[in-house]
Amino acid sequence: MKILLLYKDKQVREVLAFSLESKFQLDVAYAEDVKTAIKRLDDPAEKVCLLIFGYKDFFSDVLLYRASKRQGFPSVAIIEKDSKELAKAKSSDTRLKFVLLTNLIENVYKAVEELITEKAIEGMNSESEFCRIKTNVLLLTSPLKGDVYIRLSPVKFLKLMRQGDDFNDEDLYKYTTKKKIDYLFLKTEDSVEFVLKLKEQIAALMRGEAALVPVIQLEQVGEGVQPETMSPDQVQPKKIVAVKKITLPQVLAKDPDSVHEVLHEMSHRLGFTKEVQELAKVSVQQAVDTMKRNPKLSSLLSKLKRDKEKYISSHSMLAGHIACALASQMTWTSEATYEKLTLASMLHDISLRNQELAAVSTLDDLEEKKGKFSQDEIEAYKSHPLYGAEIAKRFTEIPPDVDIIIAQHHERPDGTGFPRGVTHSRIGPLSTVFIVAHDIVHFLFSADVSKEFSKEQLMEFFEKYKDTYTFGNFKKILAVVPKLDSPAAEN
Template sequence: MTTNKTIKILIVDDEIDVADIINFLVLDLLQINIKTTISHSGNEAIKALDLENYDYCICDHNMPNGSGDVVLKHIIKNNLATQFILCSTVTPISHHDEYPKDKILFNIEKPGVIAGIEKLANIILKKLDPEEKAHLTPEFHPIPVHYLKLFQDIPLDIYIQLGPDRFVKFYNEGDHFTTVDENNISEKSITTVYIKATDHVSGINDIIHNAVISIFDKKHLPIQDKITINFNDLVQLINFTGITNDLAKTIKDSIFQATKIIAQSNELTPAWSKINLIGEFPAKLYCLQSLICGAILKKHSWNSEQTLYKLAMASFLQDLSLSEISLMELYDYSEFLEKEDQFTRQSRSSYLAHPLKARDLAIKITGLPPDIEKLVAEQHEAPEGLGFPRKTNATQLQPLSCLFILSGFTARYILRNQKNFSYADLIDELDKKGYKSGNFKESFLVLSQFKI
């Protein structure tokens, strides 16, 4: 291999910070002619693969809008020369159907990102001529400035670049990094700082290791903390409903009440913990669905705090037996049928069984209010009777279930399309699917008239 050839690496991870860290490590460890591209979902990665030939793809598994195995299938189906590296908390052993060992280069088990990228760097660098390797050690190494926020005391001397070959010390090892420092750096538009190559091995690994651990610690946060972090942003996503601060607070209180009871249930702890460790997506989805339920419910004559609580509880119970974001984000049964071939047999069985499994788990909660188990069981029914598991239609479903189903579709639609979300397109999509018929009609009319 010569450095005249550009090595192209596609990095795929829905966690923006993780993708940035992997990107930094790749560029830092491979001081050669290299090009990296970052995608934040499987479907986005597939588009990138269709546009350009990549040598390597470093890919997460559990992502909204296309999981990692979909990316690998695309590579295999199209006979791409791209070598696939799984970088996830799951492994080819635990998910052997999705990731056959002979189809991946190797796997990086998070949070061991540093060792994994070092392994990839060694694979690539071994193909270089000795003379080329001799020119791969610059005097200074760049690091993103926002990594400094991870430290109260800076672990090594930090430099800024004033010219092509001029670097000036900006912070001394042991300096205290404060919010004031962060603001000053931001005002000066400094995005990259540097460390000396002689400090590189210990210093940069300290920074990256702490960054990775900090990110993965977020996955272990209690669900209430995840809700608090994302709540205001989610409220903004549905500002078209005219939701007030008071209503948002009432919904948040109902969510906290529901999640507290779920988290304290010994029977639900294993399933609940598994969902919580997936990341932020489930919490975002269930929180957003609760908000939409509350906004629509507010316009109904049968609005009450008890009903809002039921809807919030059902939102957080609905996927208790699932462990894949790619299944949680499906709009409805019709989309599942369209994408059925993308899932393993085990995943398909899990999806088809989960409404009743979630219901059975919900029943174990002591003092569960009436209707919640029914909401959970009927979450994937559809207006024309083409849902599952009972294939009940718009006239057979109770209005509360219709509100819950409609809100679930809407929440998933908004999360998937939030970059290009169109309220009018949402209403058109719901109309096409029959959501203005039968007992769906009342809630559909409320949703469709928010902007009128």
């Protein structure tokens, strides 16, 4: 199932597409004109369930198409202002909704929800029923705020643990080490409570308050019985035999990218709700504190993994730490600077889901690999800096300029970058820091990720980019790259 978007303004179209994908967990396809739209609508393989279009440019043609369908095709028309002429159309066709361009995202959400409630869109739910959560993160949300499931197939889930159960080290060992299950699943309706609990735990741990984690003795389920084959009534009660304390470093040492993965998953499942925003802010503060306590890059990178299978979260965490290290060497060491760079690192690829696509660095790289991706994926990739910038604008109480850093993170000093193709003179100083950090991360991932970080890699990067970063702030920042493994500058 997918939504087809027919709208001329590219920026509005792309921001709306990301918002719809995040909210309704459906692919959004583009059409440049009515002819292409009708072709996709009439193709059963496209599985289009809803058309969203611009009233001003396409209304008459779309009406003709919808009239050819016995009941009309579920559609949302975007209008710039209301008028008396629209009143008759609004009242006579319940499968056609009109929304104002002002407050567009919220208005489209409401219209689509109405069509779902009215059963106008077949087979579409307003929310995906389940969302995944990193298994080790459950340690920080115990006792569980909702039931936890394992996925047996794309549509079948088995309940493993109930709301109120304690998740402990033995559970973690059983699922991640023995069963190789890195992700379990929650009901989407319960995920907000998990996000709130995780935020509270991280905030407490940052204050030095160790979390209490139960050590539990598992009752025997039966010889040879696997979690995947258990029925809910076979899950045996557990007995708490001890309680131990854990600290944030202990949790994150096992998987430093885990909190970012939760943030990434929940943003796609829930949208950027107040709770998800709060989790992002607490995570930013934790990362900044880590940088301030242990600023040597080699020390930071020894704790951060380069995992190509989890590229989005892994490289996002690395980019934030390296950007802060670069800023420190430039003596830009204010708390606000670190917060801006770290939040930008968490949000810059937040709209992407394809790990391999996220690892693409330049338009030339994208051209070489375009056969691996659909046209819709390619278009979404080219615009993802603007998506992330739009998300940053929705955050409340964050430092300014984060959206600019995100919007510019794929620009190049010579103007060959995207999405706007600006040159070094129009790229902000912190954006420049982040671009260089992002390039260092891409360089480190291109190397053998099994090898530990070394100073030699920094020199290799310096040599590779010395003829590229020859302009303004880029040249100045490149000059401090060889010093990155030195202690950071003092505040």
